Amino acid sequence: MNKLLGFTYVSLLTSPCLALDIIAPGIPGLIEENGKGVYQVLIKEASSRANLVINEHFFPQKRALKLFFDKNYTCIYAYTDLAISRLGQEQIRASFPLGSFKQYIFTAKGTPLISSVKALKGLRVGGILGDTEQDWFKQFKRLNINYNLVPRIEQNVRMLKLGRLDAMVSFMPDAAKWQNQLNYDAANPLFSAYDRLTCHNNTQGRYLIQTLSPQLEQMKQDGSTKRILGDLYLE
Numbered sequence: 001m002n003k004l005l006g007f008t009y010v011s012l013l014t015s016p017c018l019a020l021d022i023i024a025p026g027i028p029g030l031i032e033e034n035g036k037g038v039y040q041v042l043i044k045e046a047s048s049r050a051n052l053v054i055n056e057h058f059f060p061q062k063r064a065l066k067l068f069f070d071k072n073y074t075c076i077y078a079y080t081d082l083a084i085s086r087l088g089q090e091q092i093r094a095s096f097p098l099g100s101f102k103q104y105i106f107t108a109k110g111t112p113l114i115s116s117v118k119a120l121k122g123l124r125v126g127g128i129l130g131d132t133e134q135d136w137f138k139q140f141k142r143l144n145i146n147y148n149l150v151p152r153i154e155q156n157v158r159m160l161k162l163g164r165l166d167a168m169v170s171f172m173p174d175a176a177k178w179q180n181q182l183n184y185d186a187a188n189p190l191f192s193a194y195d196r197l198t199c200h201n202n203t204q205g206r207y208l209i210q211t212l213s214p215q216l217e218q219m220k221q222d223g224s225t226k227r228i229l230g231d232l233y234l235e
Contacts, residue, residue: 019053020208022197023076025064025130027174028153029232030099030195031077033058038229039077039098039195045224046215052208060151061130068198075199075208083198085135093209095197096216099225100234101171102189103136106182108160114167115185120145126156126168136191140169157181173232 024031024040031037035056047054057073068076069086076083080094105114114120117139129149131137140147148165150156156168157178172189175182197212199205219225226233 019055020204021055021057021073021075023064023068023073024056024058025061025077025079026058026152027061027078029173029177031058038232042098042216042219042225042228043077043197043212045228046212046219049215049218050211052211061128062133065130065133071200074202074204075197077197078195080196080198081193082134087200091201093199093201093205095199095209096213096220097194097196098216099173099195099229099232100192101173101195102192102234103169103171104175104184104186104189106160106168106170106175106184107166108163109181109183111183113183113185115188117143117145117190120167120169122146123166124148124164126150126159126165128153128156128170131169154178173229173234176232 022043024037026033027037027039029037030039032040035058040056043054057067059067064076065079065082067073068079068083077098080092083092105117105120107114120140121143123146125140125145125147127147127149129151131147131149132141153168153170153175156165156170157175159165160168161181169190172179197209199209216225219228
């Protein structure tokens with residue numbers, strides 16, 4: 001093992017591989033503690049094609065964001081728009097999209113649809129730890145929504161079924177695993193965007209983005225992305 005320009009090189013047989021660190025914030029199905037989330041599999045494939053070694057560091061979402069903004073690590077899965085909002089466009093580099101996501105208001109199966117944030121006023125609404133750090137949460141705060149935070153989506157799904165919550169705010173495909181238990185207005189998301197690898201604009205961050213993005217784009221074109229994401233793939 002040797003270091004050059006701040007990078008760690010690991011010798012695998014006769015071919016050196018560049019090792020880079022990425023924060024992996026827990027997102028069901030997409031980023032898992034066991035490393036088998038579909039975004040993680042996607043990045044493993046892309047990094048293999050690019051002869052990179054990725055070292056992942058898994059944390060709950062709120063902790064992951066703090067570590068990224070404190071610059072403990074160079075890169076993180078997702079949160080590109082938030083990073084740009086907090087730090088500025090010139091401070092951030094982001095990859096070719098890993099996938100897309102859409103935000104919805106979910107209710108228990110068999111209950112009425114809720115399609116607007118204003119309609120949540122006076123209701124008990126479930127969210128995930130870390131939501132309050134997001135730019136989109138500002139309107140929830142402004143409207144004084146009764147917003148309750150838990151570590152995992154499945155906890156909110158369970159409370160919806162038990163009648164302890166009236167609604168939850170989450171995303172597809174994050175909530176795809178439980179969609180047969182939920183009601184939501186699929187045609188009218190609150191907003192939609194792309195998930196990308198998000199990096200600080202430093203030597204390591206620029207190198208990772210410049211190296212992985214062409215591989216991710218090729219994987220999108222050759223069908224690998226759709227194959228890996230499976231039911232979690234959104235066009």
